[in-house]
Amino acid sequence: xxxxxxxxxxxxxxxxxxxxxxxxxxxxxxxxxxxxxxxxxxxxxxxxxxxxxxxxxxxxxxxxxxxxxxxxxxxxxxxxxxxxx
Amino acid sequence: xxxxxxxxxxxxxxxxxxxxxxxxxxxxxxxxxxxxxxxxxxxxxxxxxxxxxxxxxxxxxxxxxxxxxxxxxxxxxxxxxxxxxxxxxxxxxxxxxxxxxxxxxxxxxxxxxxxxxxxxxxxxxxxxxxxxxxxxxxxxxxxxxxxxxxxxxxxxxxxxxxxxxxxxxxxxxxxxxxxxxxxxxxxxxxxxxxxxxxxxxxxxxxxxxxxxxxxxxxxxxxxxxxxxxxxxxxxxxxxxxxxxxxxxxxxxxxxxxxxxxxxxxxxxxxxxxxxxxxxxxxxxxxxxxxxxxxxxxxxxxxxxxxxxxxxxxxxxxxxxxxxxxxxxxxxxxxxxxxxxxxxxxxxxxxxxxxxxxxxxxxxxxxxxxxxxxxxxxxxxxxxxxxxxxxxxxxxxxxxxxxxxxxxxxxxxxxxxxxxxxxxxxxxxxxxxxxxxxxxxxxxxxxxxxxxxxxxxxxxxxxxxxxxxxxxxxxxxxxxxxxxxxxxxxxxxxxxxxxxxxxxxxxxxxxxxxxxxxxxxxxxxxxxxxxxxxxxxxxxxxxxxxxxxxxxxxxxxxxxxxxxxxxxxxxxxxxxxxxxxxxxxxxxxxxxxxxxxxxxxxxxxxxxxxxxxxxxxxxxxxxxxxxxxxxxxxxxxxxxxxxxxxxxxxxxxxxxxxxxxxxxxxx
Numbered sequence: 001x002x003x004x005x006x007x008x009x010x011x012x013x014x015x016x017x018x019x020x021x022x023x024x025x026x027x028x029x030x031x032x033x034x035x036x037x038x039x040x041x042x043x044x045x046x047x048x049x050x051x052x053x054x055x056x057x058x059x060x061x062x063x064x065x066x067x068x069x070x071x072x073x074x075x076x077x078x079x080x081x082x083x084x085x
Numbered sequence: 086x087x088x089x090x091x092x093x094x095x096x097x098x099x100x101x102x103x104x105x106x107x108x109x110x111x112x113x114x115x116x117x118x119x120x121x122x123x124x125x126x127x128x129x130x131x132x133x134x135x136x137x138x139x140x141x142x143x144x145x146x147x148x149x150x151x152x153x154x155x156x157x158x159x160x161x162x163x164x165x166x167x168x169x170x171x172x173x174x175x176x177x178x179x180x181x182x183x184x185x186x187x188x189x190x191x192x193x194x195x196x197x198x199x200x201x202x203x204x205x206x207x208x209x210x211x212x213x214x215x216x217x218x219x220x221x222x223x224x225x226x227x228x229x230x231x232x233x234x235x236x237x238x239x240x241x242x243x244x245x246x247x248x249x250x251x252x253x254x255x256x257x258x259x260x261x262x263x264x265x266x267x268x269x270x271x272x273x274x275x276x277x278x279x280x281x282x283x284x285x286x287x288x289x290x291x292x293x294x295x296x297x298x299x300x301x302x303x304x305x306x307x308x309x310x311x312x313x314x315x316x317x318x319x320x321x322x323x324x325x326x327x328x329x330x331x332x333x334x335x336x337x338x339x340x341x342x343x344x345x346x347x348x349x350x351x352x353x354x355x356x357x358x359x360x361x362x363x364x365x366x367x368x369x370x371x372x373x374x375x376x377x378x379x380x381x382x383x384x385x386x387x388x389x390x391x392x393x394x395x396x397x398x399x400x401x402x403x404x405x406x407x408x409x410x411x412x413x414x415x416x417x418x419x420x421x422x423x424x425x426x427x428x429x430x431x432x433x434x435x436x437x438x439x440x441x442x443x444x445x446x447x448x449x450x451x452x453x454x455x456x457x458x459x460x461x462x463x464x465x466x467x468x469x470x471x472x473x474x475x476x477x478x479x480x481x482x483x484x485x486x487x488x489x490x491x492x493x494x495x496x497x498x499x500x501x502x503x504x505x506x507x508x509x510x511x512x513x514x515x516x517x518x519x520x521x522x523x524x525x526x527x528x529x530x531x532x533x534x535x536x537x538x539x540x541x542x543x544x545x546x547x548x549x550x551x552x553x554x555x556x557x558x559x560x561x562x563x564x565x566x567x568x569x570x571x572x573x574x575x576x577x578x579x580x581x582x583x584x585x586x587x588x589x590x591x592x593x594x595x596x597x598x599x600x601x602x603x604x605x606x607x608x609x610x611x612x613x614x615x616x617x618x619x620x621x622x623x624x625x626x627x628x629x630x631x632x633x634x635x636x637x638x639x640x641x642x643x644x645x646x647x648x649x650x651x652x653x654x655x656x657x658x659x660x661x662x663x664x665x666x667x668x669x670x671x672x673x674x675x676x677x678x679x680x681x682x683x684x685x686x687x688x689x690x691x692x693x694x695x696x697x698x699x700x701x702x703x704x705x706x707x708x709x710x711x712x713x714x715x716x717x718x719x720x721x722x723x724x725x726x727x728x729x730x731x732x733x734x735x736x737x738x739x740x741x742x743x744x745x746x747x748x749x750x751x
Contacts, residue, residue, distance in 0.1 A: 001744065002744045006744075007736070007740060007744065007745065010744065011739060011740070014739075015663075022206075022209065025205045029198050029451065029455075033194075033198075033444075033448060033451070034448070037436075040435060040436070044331075045332075046331030046332050047331040048334070050437060051191055051435035054194035054197065055186075055194055058198050058201075059198075059201050059492060062201050062202055062205050063486050063489050066204065066478075066485055069208060069209055069478070069482075070208070070475075070478040070479045070481075073475075073478055074475065077475070080744070082740070083475075083741075084742060
């Protein structure tokens with residue numbers, strides 16, 4: 001069992017991580033779409049960057065975000081001694 | 086550790102399965118070389134794969150409650166990821182999405198981002214907490230969190246509303262794929278598909294569905310990759326489509342630039358413009374124009390002597406002629422929209438929407454699809470099946486990774502197909518049309534007509550159906566028929582796996598949530614499983630019955646499901662975990678308002694010309710989602726806070742095992 005303070009700080013860290021993940025989630029999808037006209041001026045290997053972000057870049061971002069989230073949550077669990085087997 | 090050997094055994098089984106499947110494809114390929122007719126290759130793929138799924142269903146049959154509902158809660162993260170990916174990717178993802186990108190260019194990316202980005206929301210906001218809760222269904226969670234039967238009832242209504250149209254669409258997809266590839270009547274295709282779906286879920290519930298979905302994922306991802314790799318090799322000499330399609334994008338841009346001012350193209354566009362005007366006059370002249378058109382055709386038919394070859398043509402035109410003035414309006418409006426689109430030069434393929442309102446619609450659609458994804462009951466349910474909360478988190482990552490493999494490839498399909506059309510089809514003579522165009526024109530997926538009668542194909546003379554892109558790519562890349570059969574098997578796997586997941590979600594909503602929890606709680610576990618199985622049959626039959634009408638609106642209704650899930654279940658679940666002060670009155674008022682506003686706008690904008698800020702019907706959830714959340718927050722603050730037990734419940738899902746008192750797991 002954790003103390004009340006420990007519980008609060010556990011949830012605080014979890015919530016902070018959630019906000020960070022969703023911030024980057026917004027950045028790679030919506031923000032990239034909003035500025036895609038500008039990004040399209042940059043062309044790499046035939047890919048206009050704005051289009052690329054929508055078609056593939058944001059997806060790579062999503063996968064990485066979930067993997068990082070899972071890893072960070074494990075670290076938080078470990079820190080509070082409640083990591084699962 | 087016993088768990089490790091279980092994972093190892095699973096790995097071995099599925100590795101062998103993948104090897105056998107590849108060998109099966111190669112053997113069929115050799116048989117084709119030796120002269121096996123295409124028809125039998127199609128049969129071998131359909132019946133071969135369905136037989137395997139059935140076998141898995143039989144091996145995993147069960148009558149035990151926890152196995153039936155949540156596959157015994159021992160599905161390792163990677164395999165749950167694969168099953169979730171197959172559960173999630175429907176016929177629309179497999180066949181339709183590349184086509185949407187081909188047709189819409191940048192605008193189509195709303196589907197790519199929307200159907201993947203939702204997993205971030207799911208992983209961070211909902212999945213781990215649902216697993217910690219550890220029961221069986223979404224209505225279970227709503228009752229436990231908000232207390233009382235009313236939240237459960239709302240959960241049942243939302244689940245059924247969202248899942249049923251989705252199921253009908255999958256069954257329709259199965260019917261179309263089987264009828265197209267086997268030449269069977271559509272209804273028989275539906276029936277066959279139904280057998281394929283039921284044999285898994287009926288015998289073994291969630292357990293059989295899970296292991297079958299893993300097998301189906303393997304089939305569908307192989308089927309999706311091979312043609313893409315082949316066409317990348319054909320166009321660029323390097324078999325990595327996901328990286329090489331940048332070249333195709335450059336080709337598209339150059340060719341389309343040239344088409345803009347091509348005099349022949351302009352000529353064809355003028356013809357489309359004229360057609361659009363004619364259609365507009367006809368629509369304005371309704372209902373008399375409809376009657377006149379019908380009479381004209383009948384008079385023409387009567388004037389022709391029996392046996393005249395022209396007769397068959399007019400008979401067909403009469404058969405296709407709208408049955409009523411109302412149908413005529415629908416059909417002609419759609420035709421006019423098509424003509425208007427064809428009358429314009431193609432817009433730059435990679436260009437985002439230019440008008441602010443179009444950009445807003447793009448973002449709104451992306452948002453609705455994302456939030457909807459995270460609120461679909463059949464996807465959420467899968468996170469109950471992992472052994473631990475930790476694995477539920479990793480599992481969301483794996484699920485997205487496996488989905489990503491397909492979605493990452495879809496833009497390549499679209500770009501290669503478009504550059505193929507622009508490079509090798511436009512500008513050639515009608516007389517030397519490639520085989521794939523003729524074949525798919527035969528079944529109506531390609532419409533190509535020499536509008537300006539110059540004998541040369543113009544870009545504006547080609548209308549490709551979205552489904553044609555993935556289906557025709559094997560032939561465009563010059564692959565043997567066996568690969569076309571493989572693609573059909575992949576599409577079938579995608580549709581069947583999604584249908585399975587939906588079916589089990591709905592039958593659980595009725596058997597477990599409605600009957601057991603609300604009507605008769607004195608049932609033994611084995612009776613509960615039996616009732617669940619009986620309901621599977623009923624729901625499946627109802628789905629097939631509705632699918633047999635082949636309603637055109639089904640495709641649209643599936644898109645509605647996302648807005649409805651987004652505006653009803655998602656906020657109630659997220660607020661249930663993240664807002665301790667949220668109470669029953671707030672959450673239920675939010676669900677009712679969110680669902681109500683979304684339905685109102687869906688129906689109003691689709692059928693009665695309702696228009697709020699220019700938002701399209703498909704993105705209706707953009708009003709319902711905030712309406713739900715705001716209503717929930719306001720009402721909950723005006724009413725008493727939830728009881729001590731309910732607040733303790735929130736703690737029990739928020740914190741891992743051992744941090745607070747025991748969880749609720751059965």
